[in-house]
Amino acid sequence: MSNWVEACDADEVEEEDVIRFDHAGRTFAIYRSPDDEYFATDGLCTHEHVHLADGLVMDGIIECPKHNGRFNYKSGAAKGAPVCVNLKTYPVKLDAGKVFIEIG
């Protein structure tokens, strides 16, 4: 059964940036691409317990602020050392200027 959760206002996320969203004891990262598309992943780096929302978004990649681990935020794919495990991604939809993510 789908479980869509309102994460934030669409304009809370700047272009090519990320914000943190906490819900029910879990933490997520919400991204906005330069093409004005929205994406969502788990909020913590798979390498260590670090919030990705403090990292750098650049060219479709989120870089972890602690060790520069890189992920494709659209697919969740880990892009090399020191990250070896992919990020979990979540479906996203926009409705009435709000960003919703499906957290299952």
Add this chain to the structure above:
Amino acid sequence: MTRAASKRDYSLVGRDAEAAVANGLAAAEWYHTEIPRKEMKALMQRSDGPALRDTAIWLGAIILSAAGGVWFWGTWWCVPFFFVYGVLYGSSTDSRWHECGHGTAFKTRGMNEAVYQLASFMIMRNPVTWRWSHTRHHTDTIIVGRDPEIAVMRPPDLARVVLNFFGLLDAWHAMIDMVRNAAGNIGAEEKTFIPEQERPRAIRIARIWLTIYVATIAVAASLGAILPLMLIGLPRLYGAWHMVMCGLLQHGGLADNVTDHRLNSRTVLMNPISRFVYWNMNYHIEHHMFPMVPYHALPKLHEMIKHDLPAPSPSIRAGYREMIPAFLRQLRNEDYFLKRELPPTAKPYRADLHDEIAVAAA
């Protein structure tokens, strides 16, 4: 100088490694100064320009100094050229390895990787092993039993410190590690921080490097001259002094087993030549707090957060004037360290750590 047995176990697979995990010091959450997201984003922005400029100067100086050294070989005129070449080869490669390893020096990843590989070879650090050891250094900075890059352990081995100004022990160990890795052997401590899938690369690179060193020695032997080794290998010894001079200041004499970089790292104001060689790593608290900020943005970061940091050491000399007495005192009491005072504008050190620290530093 007699060195007392240490209460600390610096092995990555020993007693203090287990204690650090049990005490929550491993992979802990660290203090950082609050910076608005917009300003942090601006500081983190990547650019090729500054590093391209600096790398062009760096490579040009390496080539010119090497050419001068070769041209004047056999006369005293070669000495200043090899002095410069040595510092560029045996010291500045430490900071190039470091910044490009973080992937922040250039925007273009291929440029970071190319300089990283070149600098790793010159500084004699296996690029796979040291990428992962440095990752651990940032996770567990100066946490005993966790950090593989603690330059001066307690009580300080001052003979080792002095020998490393000439690269003697570090280069010797690097050679042993290279031969061991080339033989296919990844050590027990290395296995604690290098993931299994990365180990074959570490072995492959060690074999390539070993081939280069054997070839250089063979050329030197066939020529009956040391000159090839003055260009490859030996500069890691005769040019290491600047790297060690700056590197010791990073954490020397400061606290261990804390989770606030203001307590265990030191920012030192330096002359522009040393800052070029060191690529601004003198802003070391700032770098550890925000490792995503490129070297060329660290002075700006320093200005933004200095209200929350201990005052920087005003010079290299001033840094040594506080660090050397601390080392000497640690010979008698290894729990002693320098506790740096925060300005009134700073957020205080974490109270739970602060109390213990005040006792130990007294």
